[in-house]
Amino acid sequence: MYNFYDIVNKYERDRKHILAMLQDIQREYNHIPREAMNVLSEQLDVPLCKLYGIATFYKSLSLRPKGRNIIKVCDGTACHIRSSQLIMDELEKLLGIKPGETSRDGEFTLETVNCLGSCAIAPVMVINETYYGKVTPAKLRDIIKECGGKDNE
Amino acid sequence: MSDLISAEKKKILVCCGTGCVANGSIKVYEEFIRHLSGLSDAAAVEAVVKSTGCNGLCERGPIVKIQPDDISYFKVRIEDVPEIIEKSVLDTKVVDRLLYHDNTTGKSFRSHKDTDFYKGQYKIALRNIGEIDPGNIDDYIVRGGYSALKKALFQLSPEEIIGIIKKSGLRGRGGAGFPTGMKWEECKNSEGSPKYVICNGDEGDPGAFMDRSIMEGDPNSIIEGMTVCAHAVGAEEGYIYIRDEYGLALKNMSAAIREAEKHGFLGEDILGSGMIFRINIVRGGGAFVCGESTALMASIEGKVGEPRAKYIHSTKKGLWGKPTVLNNVETWANIPEIINKGWEWFNSIGAEHGKGTKVFSLVGKVKNTGLVEVPLGTTLRELIMNIGGGIIGDRKFKAVQTGGPSGGCIPEKHLDLEVDFHSLESVGSMMGSGGMIVMDDRTCMVEVAKYYIKFLSEESCGKCIPCREGLRQMLNVLQGITRGEGKESDINLLLELGEMMKEASLCALGKTAPNPVITTIRYFMDEYLEHILNKNCPAGVCKPLTMFEIDEDLCRGCGICKKSCPADAIRGQLKAPHSIDVSRCIRCGSCIDICSFKAIHTARGAEK
Numbered sequence: 001m002y003n004f005y006d007i008v009n010k011y012e013r014d015r016k017h018i019l020a021m022l023q024d025i026q027r028e029y030n031h032i033p034r035e036a037m038n039v040l041s042e043q044l045d046v047p048l049c050k051l052y053g054i055a056t057f058y059k060s061l062s063l064r065p066k067g068r069n070i071i072k073v074c075d076g077t078a079c080h081i082r083s084s085q086l087i088m089d090e091l092e093k094l095l096g097i098k099p100g101e102t103s104r105d106g107e108f109t110l111e112t113v114n115c116l117g118s119c120a121i122a123p124v125m126v127i128n129e130t131y132y133g134k135v136t137p138a139k140l141r142d143i144i145k146e147c148g149g150k151d152n153e
Numbered sequence: 154m155s156d157l158i159s160a161e162k163k164k165i166l167v168c169c170g171t172g173c174v175a176n177g178s179i180k181v182y183e184e185f186i187r188h189l190s191g192l193s194d195a196a197a198v199e200a201v202v203k204s205t206g207c208n209g210l211c212e213r214g215p216i217v218k219i220q221p222d223d224i225s226y227f228k229v230r231i232e233d234v235p236e237i238i239e240k241s242v243l244d245t246k247v248v249d250r251l252l253y254h255d256n257t258t259g260k261s262f263r264s265h266k267d268t269d270f271y272k273g274q275y276k277i278a279l280r281n282i283g284e285i286d287p288g289n290i291d292d293y294i295v296r297g298g299y300s301a302l303k304k305a306l307f308q309l310s311p312e313e314i315i316g317i318i319k320k321s322g323l324r325g326r327g328g329a330g331f332p333t334g335m336k337w338e339e340c341k342n343s344e345g346s347p348k349y350v351i352c353n354g355d356e357g358d359p360g361a362f363m364d365r366s367i368m369e370g371d372p373n374s375i376i377e378g379m380t381v382c383a384h385a386v387g388a389e390e391g392y393i394y395i396r397d398e399y400g401l402a403l404k405n406m407s408a409a410i411r412e413a414e415k416h417g418f419l420g421e422d423i424l425g426s427g428m429i430f431r432i433n434i435v436r437g438g439g440a441f442v443c444g445e446s447t448a449l450m451a452s453i454e455g456k457v458g459e460p461r462a463k464y465i466h467s468t469k470k471g472l473w474g475k476p477t478v479l480n481n482v483e484t485w486a487n488i489p490e491i492i493n494k495g496w497e498w499f500n501s502i503g504a505e506h507g508k509g510t511k512v513f514s515l516v517g518k519v520k521n522t523g524l525v526e527v528p529l530g531t532t533l534r535e536l537i538m539n540i541g542g543g544i545i546g547d548r549k550f551k552a553v554q555t556g557g558p559s560g561g562c563i564p565e566k567h568l569d570l571e572v573d574f575h576s577l578e579s580v581g582s583m584m585g586s587g588g589m590i591v592m593d594d595r596t597c598m599v600e601v602a603k604y605y606i607k608f609l610s611e612e613s614c615g616k617c618i619p620c621r622e623g624l625r626q627m628l629n630v631l632q633g634i635t636r637g638e639g640k641e642s643d644i645n646l647l648l649e650l651g652e653m654m655k656e657a658s659l660c661a662l663g664k665t666a667p668n669p670v671i672t673t674i675r676y677f678m679d680e681y682l683e684h685i686l687n688k689n690c691p692a693g694v695c696k697p698l699t700m701f702e703i704d705e706d707l708c709r710g711c712g713i714c715k716k717s718c719p720a721d722a723i724r725g726q727l728k729a730p731h732s733i734d735v736s737r738c739i740r741c742g743s744c745i746d747i748c749s750f751k752a753i754h755t756a757r758g759a760e761k
Contacts, residue, residue: 116398
C-alpha cells in the first residue's frame with residue numbers, strides 16, 4: 001500500500017490528472033476511501049463536492065469497498081439476446097447477492113457491464129481478469145468454486 | 154532486427170485475442186513453446202511460435218495458423234499440440250479434424266481464406282491482425298509498417314498529405330462519418346497552439362469490438378496513423394483514450410508506444426526529421442457518453458465527462474480549448490495504407506456514399522460470429538447469410554440491429570440494402586461504429602427497444618433535460634408494455650417523445666436515442682399491438698406475457714428439453730410426449746431453443 005500523498009505527487013499535483021489519481025487509488029484499495037478524497041481535495045485545492053461528482057460519475061470508481069473477486073456479467077446487446085439475464089439470475093441465487101452488492105464475507109462483488117467486446121462468444125462474464133465465454137447456468141457452479149467461493153446452497 | 158523471420162522458417166501463429174484467450178489459447182500457446190523447446194530435432198529450431206491479435210472468427214477459437222504453408226486450425230486444444238507439430242510443423246501434412254468444416258456441406262478447408270466467412274472479406278484496417286505479434290514492432294515493419302510515416306515526412310508536404318486523405322474519400326469510422334481530410338484541414342488552418350491529435354478508443358456501443366481488436370492486435374498502425382496526422386496538422390502531443398474494460402488493449406498499446414519511441418518513430422526528432430510527437434494513454438472511467446468527442450475531451454482534462462454544444466468545432470477549440478483532431482481507432486488504422494497506396498486506390502474501393510471498407514462485428518443469432526471487414530456497398534444479406542452463414546438452428550431471421558444504441562432495427566424486406574453511410578439512415582438506422590446484431594424469431598422487438606432505452610437512460614450524463622427525462626419516460630412506457638400494462642395510446646406517446654428528443658437534445662446520444670424505439674414501431678407494429686391488445690409476447694421473451702407448450706403430435710419424447718430445464722418443469726416418459734408444468738416453469742425458453750423437432754411453441758401467457 002502506498003500513501004495518498006505519493007499518488008498526488010506521482011502526477012505532479014496536477015489537477016488534470018484527477019481521474020488518473022482516482023483510478024490508481026481505486027486499483028490499490030478496491031474503492032476510494034473518504035480519507036483519500038480529503039487528501040486530494042486539500043492537496044489539489046479542489047472542493048470535495050467536485051471530487052464526489054467525478055467519483056460517482058465514472059463507473060470504474062466506487063465509494064464502497066468491493067469484494068476480493070469482482071464478477072462482471074456482460075449485458076451488452078449480443079449477450080442480452082443470448083440470455084445473459086439467466087446467468088445473472090443464477091449468480092444471484094448462488095451468491096445470495098444482487099448486482100452492485102458485495103457478499104458478506106467480502107469474497108465476491110457482482111456487477112453488470114454494458115459490453116466487454118467479446119460478443120462472438122456471448123454470453124460472457126469476467127472474474128477479475130479472466131474471461132469466460134458461452135457461459136451457461138450449469139457451468140456457473142464450477143466457475144465459482146474455481147475462484148474459491150463457497151457453495152451457498 | 155535479429156528477430157526477422159526468414160522465408161523457410163515455419164511460423165506458428167496462435168490467436169491470443171480476448172475471444173480466443175477465453176477459449177484457452179494462452180495454454181495452447183505455452184504448450185507449443187514447451188513442446189518445441191523439448192525437441193532435439195534441428196527443424197524444431199527453425200520454427201517460431203507467435204501470439205497474434207484477433208482473427209475475427211472467435212466463435213471457433215482458439216485459432217492456430219501455420220505459415221508459410223497457410224494451414225488454419227480451429228478449436229485447438231492442448232492435446233492437439235503434439236500432433237500439429239509432428240504433422241504440420243516438422244512435416245507438411247494437415248490434421249484434418251481441426252480444419253474449418255462448413256456447417257452445412259461438411260466440406261473442410263485447408264486455409265481459412267477459402268471459407269465463406271473470410272472469402273468475401275477485404276482487409277485494410279485489419280490487414281495485419283492475426284498475422285503479426287502485436288508486441289513485436291519488427292513484425293509490423295516487415296509488413297510495410299512505418300513506410301507511410303517515412304513517405305509523409307520526407308516526400309510529402311503537410312498540404313499534400315491532407316490532399317491525399319481528402320481525395321481518398323475516407324470518412325470517420327466511429328459513427329458520425331465526418332470526412333477525415335476536412336477535419337485535418339480545419340485543424341491545420343486553425344489559429345492557436347499547441348495542437349492535439351486524439352484517438353478515440355472508448356468503444357462503448359454494445360455489440361461492437363473492432364476497436365478493441367485493432368488496439369490489441371495491431372497497435373502500431375494506430376500510432377503511425379496518428380503520427381502522420383500530427384505531421385500534417387502540426388501537433389506535438391497526442392492522446393489515446395482507451396475504454397476501462399479493455400485491459401489487454403491498454404497493455405499492448407502502452408508497450409507499442411514504448412517500442413516505437415525506442416525505434417525513433419515517436420518522441421523527439423522522429424527519424425531524424427526534427428519532428429516531435431508524443432502519445433499519452435488515458436484510461437477511460439467507464440462511462441458510455443465519453444465516446445462522444447467533446448465528453449471524451451472533458452474526461453481527458455480530468456473533469457466529469459459531459460458533452461458540450463458544438464457551435465464551434467473541436468478542430469478550432471478542442472482539448473484545453475486548442476485545435477484538436479479526434480478520430481476513431483479504425484479510422485487511424487486506415488491512414489498508413491492510404492498514404493502508401495494512394496488515394497486513387499482507396500477511392501476505387503467501396504460504394505458511392507462510402508469509400509473503402511468497414512469492419513463490422515457480426516454477432517447475435519448468427520452462425521459465424523466475429524469481426525468481418527468488407528468493402529462498403531456490401532449487402533446486409535451477403536453479410537448475414539453468406540459470411541455469417543445464416544441463423545443459428547436455421548430459425549427465421551427477424552431483424553438486424555445496426556449502429557448500437559443510436560441505431561435501429563432493420564427488417565427482412567431491407568436485407569438487400571447495400572451498406573454505406575447513407576443507405577442505413579434512409580431506413581431509420583445508421584451504420585454507426587459497425588455493430589451488427591442479428592435477431593431471430595425468439596427475439597422480442599419490444600424488449601429490445603426497452604433494453605436500449607434502459608441502457609441509454611443509465612448512461613445519459615443528465616446535463617440536458619430532453620435526454621435525461623425523455624429516456625426515463627420512454628422506459629416507463631416500454632416497461633409497462635412488456636409487463637402487459639400497455640395502452641393503445643402508448644405508441645403515439647413514444648413517437649411524440651422521440652420527436653422531442655431528436656429536436657431538443659444537446660448531443661448525439663440524446664438525438665439518436667429514440668431510433669431503436671421508432672424503428673421497431675415502424676417495422677414491428679404488429680408485435681407492439683400484440684403486447685398491448687392481446688397481452689401476448691409472440692417471441693416468448695416477456696415473461697408475464699408468455700408461456701410454453703409442447704405439441705404432442707410433434708414431440709418424440711427424446712427428453713432433451715427435460716434435461717435442459719433448470720426448473721424441473723417438464724414431465725414425461727422417454728419416447729412419450731412430454732408436457733410443461735406451467736406452475737413451475739420460469740419461462741426461460743431453454744426448452745424451445747434446444748428442441749430439434751420444433752415441437753415447442755409459445756402461447757399467450759395471460760390465459761394461465
